[in-house]
Amino acid sequence: MSGDIAGEAAAGERHPPAGMSKARLEAFSDGVIAIAITLLVLDLRIPHVGGRSLGHKLGEQWPSFAAYVISFLTIGIIWINHHAALRRLRLVDHSVLILNLLLLLTIGILPWSTALVAEYLRQSSGQHLAAGVYAGSFLLMSVVFYALQHHTLLRREHLLHDDVRASDRARIARRASGGLAPYVLASALAPVSAYATLAICGAVAVYYAIPFTLEE
């Protein structure tokens, strides 16, 4: 890392990071999200040969499959939201780059929290904490995404495309904050029931994914 971040940011003012710059931000974000979503498969283990039947062993792995599907859909939906959020931007500045980087950091950690809940969901010891970490990692991601939305919509209006109206800005930011609620609930329920936590995370993913069927 060089010492010229500040210089670069300043230089950025003189080379306004239009088009290309935003394109690279999207490309990089797409890359990280695509990799995180695909690395989830590494959490699916190949059962050891020998012992019980393969069918039995795969059946016992159901938490891994459930967590794979939930996390895949959730990351996919955050990607769709991210895509919509960036579409409203005309320009990006250093603050957007850093908030976006923090968002990617929280997305990047999901293959780990997914593997954790898959491993511990059926353990008597650790299942509550693992579920809490799982829902908590989604909550953290949502909080940072909300911060990104709030920052661009309400504090960096000059970065937005002209056709994003003020009334829409407030409404979209408000909805983004509403999106935090289910993960707060899921995290809060972790000490009570790890299965309930997983179920809520799954329900959120399905809820955001299904509209397309209804609107047909």
Add this chain to the structure above:
Amino acid sequence: MSGDIAGEAAAGERHPPAGMSKARLEAFSDGVIAIAITLLVLDLRIPHVGGRSLGHKLGEQWPSFAAYVISFLTIGIIWINHHAALRRLRLVDHSVLILNLLLLLTIGILPWSTALVAEYLRQSSGQHLAAGVYAGSFLLMSVVFYALQHHTLLRREHLLHDDVRASDRARIARRASGGLAPYVLASALAPVSAYATLAICGAVAVYYAIPFTLEE
């Protein structure tokens, strides 16, 4: 994940997701498919040092190499098909994004099913189930791809480029459904012979890959 998926989708109507939007869908899909295809290499193990000769041990690994090549070609061909399918689209809507996400989910799982069949192909116990899961994962991918094709070609015609004729639309959708047949067969044969299942999957991959030689 924020709560504004619905809001975003609605916003999408006002910021019609032309060009850029489709470009990001392609970029993200390319990313996931490229990663899934490259992660296949992680299933190729390095034989432990010691014991029999390296040549012997590599020879015993042949199911891994066969599965690598078959899965690589199959994912590569679905990428080519995906590319052709998206090229016909002028716009994407939320339903296309979600169907595409489900397609990526089924592609993302292939490194696991590939590793599974490689590990169990020569085991007396589990080989049939592993082969069934392998062919079944290709079948699932094909079904979702068919759903995406059917949806865009026959139910979302307004998303297509103007030069995609009605007669072509029906024909392409029909062919996509025909593509399911070999994987139905391969899955059905798994309880009989895991090798036959693998052979069919391999034949499909080669069949779709060779035309270029013939057309010269």
Add this chain to the structure above:
Amino acid sequence: MSGDIAGEAAAGERHPPAGMSKARLEAFSDGVIAIAITLLVLDLRIPHVGGRSLGHKLGEQWPSFAAYVISFLTIGIIWINHHAALRRLRLVDHSVLILNLLLLLTIGILPWSTALVAEYLRQSSGQHLAAGVYAGSFLLMSVVFYALQHHTLLRREHLLHDDVRASDRARIARRASGGLAPYVLASALAPVSAYATLAICGAVAVYYAIPFTLEE
């Protein structure tokens, strides 16, 4: 995978895959090559805690570091070549897509062959075969790249940009065939000396990388 590959290819004639199509081929290839080159790091192991000093253990891992650098540079250089090869193309057809896919298949396997030579280079048993597999995987990649070059330059001239002259075409294809020689030599020397094989592969990588210093 759907059954409409042939249909798609035919459709491709009607929707000539200009610009966009080539752009996606590049994006997908960039993705696969970028992933393969980055997965090399997974071959670098973290020494187990305990026993000899960390310095000693890292020193013993030198074949891993050497193989990492050689493979990284080699993949990087094939990427540069791939980039130059595609820049000459105006259009891509199904045959180019498939040859490109085969090239990616051979690149995708390199993290495995790199790990293999790193693991076996200092073993009395297996070192020659491992080195042969390593050089052989580079040779295979070069052969497929040569086939792609030959195919596009000499058999699919209509896909090329107009400013690629006939005399250049033959010359470039000839040079590509010349590039096979060092890997033939490296493979042939594997039964004699695994170190010599590694040294040749390394020399090739450095040779193609240094010109920039000389031309200054």
Add this chain to the structure above:
Amino acid sequence: MSGDIAGEAAAGERHPPAGMSKARLEAFSDGVIAIAITLLVLDLRIPHVGGRSLGHKLGEQWPSFAAYVISFLTIGIIWINHHAALRRLRLVDHSVLILNLLLLLTIGILPWSTALVAEYLRQSSGQHLAAGVYAGSFLLMSVVFYALQHHTLLRREHLLHDDVRASDRARIARRASGGLAPYVLASALAPVSAYATLAICGAVAVYYAIPFTLEE
């Protein structure tokens, strides 16, 4: 790898690698950096079931989490800098491609050095060396980035956009060299205190990331 690197480079003169060429360099670099940053998650282990409580085991893993965050931010910031450096370029030549490849090589190795320091930070034996390798890998990356900056800004001015002024060029290069200092310090302190080394690396990451808060 083919033998026509030199030929390609020469060909490059005749097909000046404007726009597209630079776009692919960015795409490939984005890919490698995005993958390296996302692979960091693989260093986060899932604690083995059994024994102490999960909370206790996760607490003991804190060096992994700290190293994850530090490396993630550092790679993210080098990406931002890389992005700014390439934005100034109008064209790329072979020398830029190779320097960029070397930069990617040093970035690609970071998941390994991150895992190394995470594993050894709390070991009495090896912690100093591991910390030195960690800071040293950041230093190496910074040196190559500085070389890339120096090369493009001061020795390949014809590759720059016209609006990059001479006074800015010297200033930016000077700042890039200043960016080496903290990593020299962090590396030098490794034999004294591995924790101090980690703290400096973390402080650098935070320092470059926070400006956005201050500038509001």
